[in-house]
Amino acid sequence: MTAERDADVSLTAVLTLSGPARDAPGTLELHGPLEPLLLEAALARVAAGRPELRGTRPRTVRRGPGRHTLEADAPYPLGVLADLLTAAVPGPAGEHGAGGGKHRILARRQPVAALPELLALTPLQRELLSDTADRPQQQVAQLFQRWHGPLDTGRFTAAWQSVFDHETVLRSAFVWDPQPRIALHARARPEVVRHEHGALTWQALVEQERARGFGLGRPGPLRFALLDGAPQEPGDGCVPPTDVLLTYHRGLLDSRSVRLLLHEFYRAYLSASSPHGGERRPDLRDYRRWLSAQDPAPARDFWTRTGVAPSAGLPRARPGAVTGRQGTGRALARLTRAEAARLADWTARRGTTESGALQAVWAMVLFRTGGADRGPAPVGFHVTLSGRGIPMEGVEHIPGLFDNPLPMSLDVDPEGTVSALLRDVRDRVLDMAAYEWVSAGQIRQWRGLDADVDAPETLLSFEPRPRPLEGLTAQLAVQGIYVEEAAPVGGRTVFPMDVVAHHDHLGGLALTSVNDRGRLHDDHAAQMLAQSARLLRELPGSAGDSTTVAEALSTLADADAPRLYDRPTAAVDRRLVRLRGAARPGAVTVCLIAPPGTPLDRYVDLARHYQGPEALTVLRADVARMPEAVEALRPLLAAGARPVLGGFSGAGALACELARHIAAGSGRAPLVVVGAAHDADGDRVCGLTRALGAAARRAD
Structure with a gap:
């Protein structure tokens, strides 16, 4: 951006x-x-x-x-x-x-x-930034769509510019004062990059865009990468399709919001002039005011009465055991169009939904991991609620972060019927929906639970059916354009295992799981996903009103029970990262302050432009963990180094807070230098490097 x-x-x-x-x-x-x-x-x-x-x-x-x-x-x-x-x-x-x-x-x-x-952050935003502060790639999500027909890059960019001008959230960024806040900017330009066929593979493009992350101080939480398809044979008259990758920041947008924005984009692409008249209202400012006016007492009472038992998730591996793996595993399963239609009809006749069936099936699979012969037991997992069922006018049209992962607890009785379990799921979701504006962190705080020990380990998300394009499909077709429905691209997970369900462009129901390999083996995650898909296929044809949970589970083949491993301990504290050493002995150290979640490539770029002899380091700083930041600097301070603190716009208040902590120990606060937000063309980077060099000479 x-x-x-x-x-x-x-x-x-x-x-x-x-x-x-x-x-x-x-x-x-x-x-x-x-x-x-x-x-x-x-x-x-x-x-x-x-x-x-x-x-x-x-x-x-x-x-x-x-x-x-x-x-x-x-x-x-x-x-x-x-x-x-x-x-x-x-x-x-x-x-x-x-x-x-x-x-x-x-x-x-x-x-x-x-x-x-x-603008103040919502509790949901604060928790996401805190949980992913040291793992910026977990703040990134992506959608993919295939564009058939001619795609004019200039027209594509102009249409998105119209949407950016209309939607406040697309001109937003983060600042720290020193607490994190949202900064709503007056203007921002969409970043659109088009790659020729053969320049890189699709998977390489996905990984490249995910690894880039977002400069949190720069407005624009959504960007676009286009990859041209293979050229067609001369004379066949066909235009090769273009793959479109939409990468967005999860702290400001969710997938439903990006789909809303896509509808706006199509209208703008088809219009010769901007279809909008100023900013959208209501917007995220109005939602924040609505949220601040809510009385938390009824929500606190509900969630403290209906919490999740700490032992209701996956069985634990023995203490100290490790998987020996790192990174992210992925698995796929799919119901055909006919199977998905049969599931939808079956759930409708039972007064529930496809998402309710997935939640009931997942509860059964989790129950089975604890042993096939046990009696009634609670199971717990997170489900994503839309966050848009609140009594606020126009909220369904506001793009922002609303999708809310909240804990669900169910009592599974193997002798109870599948129909009864479906009703329990439906009723529990309806009860939860009354307070879907509450965050999981607030619930843990109200119940006095530890986030790492007591939180359910899996998350289920069910993407809603795509909204009709309301005549836009026909207008696009007149221009020879057909765009497939946007589909999620599996990314990094905050949970040990995420499962996302969505209807694909062929009418099938696609299930995608993403697992943390350090906490759950790939084959176990794939096994649980396959079992869930099998039950979703078979139950509509085999489960009657009297079919019990035990009878439904008996059709699954025996397999090793999944085990959840403890969170791996980081081998090295990477809070302080050295970019380069000093060019001469005794030179000042320039310490660049990286707010939580900021990708380090912004500072590597600055190091390439910096001409002075000073050593350059990057410090990940967070006001909630300021003592750890000072401790990371202690070896430098103990050696007599005279640091200069610096950063891009948005890090100034955080750097000042750190300077005060340093002064409390040494009696002298370092200089703090702040430049404009990082800019890809290097102009602002060079301005900041000059200011840092001048400050370093003063401190020397």
């Missing part, structure tokens, strides 16, 4: 803190053109988020062209201010200073750059 940004309005900031106390004086040096109205807007934004600061502001001293210093004697979040100013996006060309007379005066009253609007 390339945010619209002009080099001549890019600022860099250098912060000096006089000590560890929050009321210690500090200064913020700004290098680059500073529009007075932009500064006023930034100060007002800080005061709006911190009412106690109203009436308090740092002094502004102009040091020369493009050089200003802000001096704060009272407590003031200079890191937050630096992040706001360096993240400002320039206004459209011609917006300022155009026209004459009264219009010219009004134009000069507008700032030349737009500040991002800050």
Whole structure:
């Protein structure tokens, strides 16, 4: 994603803190053109988020062209201010200073750059960022679709630009102040990259895009990679299909949202002009306000009464046992179109759904892993609820992160009937849906459970049937275009095992499992998926009203019982990563601050541009684990190294918090340098490297 940004309005900031106390004086040096109205807007934004600061502001001293210093004697979040100013996006060309007379005066009253609007994270977003802080690839998800017919790259990009302009979430990013927040930017451009046939394989493209991750400080949680199909024989008149890979950040979007956005895109692609009129409302800001107004007491009462027993999941391997594997395993199973139709008819006649049947079958498979001869027992797993069944007008049309994995507990009686189990699943899901806005972390906290020990280990997700394109299919066909339904691409999993079900473009029901090889063997995950698919095929034809769970399970062949292994212990703490050593003895160390989930390639790119003799390191910092970050730096500090802390916009407040912790131990806070968000063309990277070099010379 390339945010619209002009080099001549890019600022860099250098912060000096006089000590560890929050009321210690500090200064913020700004290098680059500073529009007075932009500064006023930034100060007002800080005061709006911190009412106690109203009436308090740092002094502004102009040091020369493009050089200003802000001096704060009272407590003031200079890191937050630096992040706001360096993240400002320039206004459209011609917006300022155009026209004459009264219009010219009004134009000069507008700032030349737009500040991002800050928004608190939802509990679901906070937990996802925290759980995947050290594993950025788990924050990435992907959808795939095949485009048949002509695909004009310019028209494709322009259509997505229209959608980006309309949807606030597509112009969002993350900042830390030092707690994580969402930054809503005024503008962002979609990143569309097209690859010729033969440039790379499809699997290589999927892995490449997944490994890239997202620069969390840059707006745009959705990007596009196109891979052309094999050229056709001359004269056959056929256009080769194009594979389209949509990669998105799971902290801001879910798969249902991306499908909503695809519908908007098709309308824009078919329209000669933008089909939208301004921003969508309601949007994620309205949802956040709705969420803040909810009383958690009824939800707390429900979830504390209907929790999951800690022993209700997969049987555990013996303590200390390991799988000896790393990475992610995948397995596939599929019901044909006829089998899927038979399942849908069977569940409808029993007053439930296909997703309810999958949940009941999964409960039976989990029950079987504990032994075929046992009596009634609880089983527990997570199910993904849509999060859109809440009483908020228009929520079904808002793109964002709503899909919510919540714990489900069921009592499985082998002598009970399959029909009764289906009813239990249906009733439990209906009860859960009343509080589907609550996060799993809140539930664990209310019940006093440990996240690593007591959480169910598997997750079931059932993608809804694709929405009709409402006439768009025919309009696309007129232009010789047919696009297959978007399908999920299996990625990294936070759970030991995920299962995703979706209807494919042929009408079948596809089941995909993804397992953590360090916690569950591939063959065991594939076995459980195959057993589930077999039951979904056979039950509609064999299960009567009196068929028991034990009778249904008796059709499955005997196999080794799956075992869940303890989470592997990390061999090396990679919180501090060395990019390069110093070019001369005694040189300063530049420590780049990587907020949680930030891919390291952003900093490798910076290291290639950096010209100074200083050593370069990257530190993964998180306000919730600041002592660990300081501990990772301790060898450098003990050796007398004089670090300079730096980072892209969005890391300033986090770096200031770390500087205070360092000052508490050494008596002296390091300089903090903040530059504009990482930009693929290198302009902003070079601006930050120059500022880091100047700060390093001052600290030397």
